[in-house]
Amino acid sequence: MHAPAEPRETADALAPAGRLLITLRWAAGLSILLATAVARWALGIELPAGALLATGAAVLAYNVALAVEARRPDRAAASVARALWSQIALDWLAMTAVVHFTGGIASPALIYFIIHVALAATVLPPRQARVMALLSAVIVAGLAALEATGALPHVTLPDIGLGGDLYQNGTYLLAALFFFTTTALTLSELVSRQAEDLRRREARIRALNEERAAFTRAATHELRAPVAASLALVRSIEQGYVDDDLSPMQSVIIQRVSERLDGLRELIDDLLDFAASREVSLAAQPPEPVDLGAALDVAIDRERPIAEEKDVALHTSDCPAVTVLAGDPGLSMVLGNLLNNAIKYTPAGGDVTVQVAVDQPSGQATVVVRDTGIGIPADELPRIFDEFYRASNAKSARIVGTGIGLAAVRAMVEHYQGTIALNSVEGQGTTVTVRLPLASTKQP
Amino acid sequence: MARKILLIDDDPDVVLAMRLPLEREGYEIHEAADEDEGLALAKSIMPDLIILDVMMGSHTAGFQLAQELHGPDAPEALRRIPIVMVTAVHQTTPLRFRPESDYLPVQAFLEKPVDPRRLLDEVRKLLPPE
Numbered sequence: 001m002h003a004p005a006e007p008r009e010t011a012d013a014l015a016p017a018g019r020l021l022i023t024l025r026w027a028a029g030l031s032i033l034l035a036t037a038v039a040r041w042a043l044g045i046e047l048p049a050g051a052l053l054a055t056g057a058a059v060l061a062y063n064v065a066l067a068v069e070a071r072r073p074d075r076a077a078a079s080v081a082r083a084l085w086s087q088i089a090l091d092w093l094a095m096t097a098v099v100h101f102t103g104g105i106a107s108p109a110l111i112y113f114i115i116h117v118a119l120a121a122t123v124l125p126p127r128q129a130r131v132m133a134l135l136s137a138v139i140v141a142g143l144a145a146l147e148a149t150g151a152l153p154h155v156t157l158p159d160i161g162l163g164g165d166l167y168q169n170g171t172y173l174l175a176a177l178f179f180f181t182t183t184a185l186t187l188s189e190l191v192s193r194q195a196e197d198l199r200r201r202e203a204r205i206r207a208l209n210e211e212r213a214a215f216t217r218a219a220t221h222e223l224r225a226p227v228a229a230s231l232a233l234v235r236s237i238e239q240g241y242v243d244d245d246l247s248p249m250q251s252v253i254i255q256r257v258s259e260r261l262d263g264l265r266e267l268i269d270d271l272l273d274f275a276a277s278r279e280v281s282l283a284a285q286p287p288e289p290v291d292l293g294a295a296l297d298v299a300i301d302r303e304r305p306i307a308e309e310k311d312v313a314l315h316t317s318d319c320p321a322v323t324v325l326a327g328d329p330g331l332s333m334v335l336g337n338l339l340n341n342a343i344k345y346t347p348a349g350g351d352v353t354v355q356v357a358v359d360q361p362s363g364q365a366t367v368v369v370r371d372t373g374i375g376i377p378a379d380e381l382p383r384i385f386d387e388f389y390r391a392s393n394a395k396s397a398r399i400v401g402t403g404i405g406l407a408a409v410r411a412m413v414e415h416y417q418g419t420i421a422l423n424s425v426e427g428q429g430t431t432v433t434v435r436l437p438l439a440s441t442k443q444p
Numbered sequence: 445m446a447r448k449i450l451l452i453d454d455d456p457d458v459v460l461a462m463r464l465p466l467e468r469e470g471y472e473i474h475e476a477a478d479e480d481e482g483l484a485l486a487k488s489i490m491p492d493l494i495i496l497d498v499m500m501g502s503h504t505a506g507f508q509l510a511q512e513l514h515g516p517d518a519p520e521a522l523r524r525i526p527i528v529m530v531t532a533v534h535q536t537t538p539l540r541f542r543p544e545s546d547y548l549p550v551q552a553f554l555e556k557p558v559d560p561r562r563l564l565d566e567v568r569k570l571l572p573p574e
Binding site: 224235239265302305 | 462557
């Protein structure tokens with residue numbers, strides 16, 4: 001298993017980092033303005049306020065541009081990386097200006113350069129982070145050299161003790177640059193290695209999840225085909241399409257084989273639904289507009305024959321035209337599972353009712369599936385959505401089931417930002433209410 | 445004369461399970477194990493009905509064969525033969541379809557595992573007594 005396509009990974013990993021930098025920069029720009037104003041006018045410190053205010057304003061100005069750029073949807077990896085590099089370049093320029101205007105190599109703001117080195121190291125691979133750390137040392141050394149030689153006028157701040165000629169003291173310069181460089185290099189090494197390790201693990205986890213889902217799908221198909229073929233064959237005997245009449249014992253055995261195969265088929269279907277529900281939440285596919293009525297029709301068409309065979313009446317009313325934020329075929333899976341459960345746990349002669357309502361004020365569509373089945377004991381209700389949990393009365397009635405259908409349904413509904421509630425009275429029936437967000441509050 | 449039904453499925457057990465009830469009802473059954481054999485047989489015997497599995501060699505072999513049998517380029521005689529498509533609800537195919545969709549030219553869908561009674565119901569609907 002090799003690392004997945006690099007650009008996509010990089011874009012996914014870098015986009016949040018870019019957004020974090022933008023958030024931090026609002027604070028940085030405002031801080032420069034505020035600190036300058038306080039130092040100059042509240043504390044009366046002599047400093048080049050105009051230049052510093054201009055720097056703060058510039059930081060805020062280019063952050064506006066960066067924030068607009070970051071909001072563009074579907075940015076290519078190259079564009080995300082480019083934006084990140086321009087952020088870093090602009091920040092370092094602004095940082096250099098602030099350091100220069102507050103006393104150069106003697107400036108108390110110098111330490112902030114280290115923060116920029118650490119920030120760059122969180123998003124860059126170790127080698128690039130090392131280059132950035134060295135670059136910061138070169139910038140600081142260059143600034144110090146320009147000021148020491150007088151090529152760039154040194155800014156003195158006598159009010160805070162930065163009025164001397166420290167900036168021309170060779171020993172101090174060497175010592176300051178030594179400590180600065182070693183700190184920058186060590187920090188960038190530590191941070192970038194940790195960050196890279198985390199990114200690699202994240203990619204590995206994602207790849208493993210995809211692999212697992214693909215395996216489940218393949219395995220499920222391989223399992224389903226022989227079960228379906230066996231069931232079809234057994235049913236042709238069961239329904240009397242094969243030669244002679246069976247002895248009573250042979251009939252019983254065929255019927256039992258058929259029931260066991262049915263249970264196996266159901267287990268496989270549930271496992272696939274379950275795998276799909278996991279996969280969807282992991283892939284974080286955003287919910288999309290889905291026609292609720294159409295999804296309900298698919299589920300009802302599928303379950304109606306089962307209800308008829310069991311002599312359970314399936315009542316449905318016309319579904320209002322409504323589009324919800326969900327997924328296809330996830331929504332059909334959710335509705336099919338609920339209907340299937342309702343029919344399965346309702347004895348012959350019972351009723352299953354499906355109702356759909358739209359609540360515009362809350363922006364939700366409600367699907368209610370009500371049955372007159374065996375219900376769930378009150379003390380078991382809290383566990384009913386647990387994976388592989390089955391109510392004791394369902395087990396003792398020997399109704400085939402796996403206990404993962406509802407877990408899959410809940411995972412799916414929650415992925416769609418909906419809610420699911422279940423009320424039940426043992427011996428009377430169960431009502432499941434699913435609420436899903438409407439795709440749009442305006443319906444035609 | 446007995447009506448002819450062509451079963452196209454690569455799973456011999458599924459074919460047998462469909463053959464048993466259909467023969468009981470007096471239909472004449474022909475079998476093909478893949479889409480190429482199915483197409484050739486359809487052209488030579490001109491069945492009254494074709495029952496076709498979606499997933500054979502590839503995940504969409506059945507869809508492609510249905511297009512060839514009923515597509516705009518197919519001969520009129522082939523296009524008149526109704527097709528029942530056998531699918532699995534959870535089948536993972538790259539094509540999404542709904543029974544009523546018009547781009548898939550089949551007349552009925554049957555879900556796996558095939559239930560003999562439902563199979564006969566569908567067949568009777570498409571091949572009413574003459």
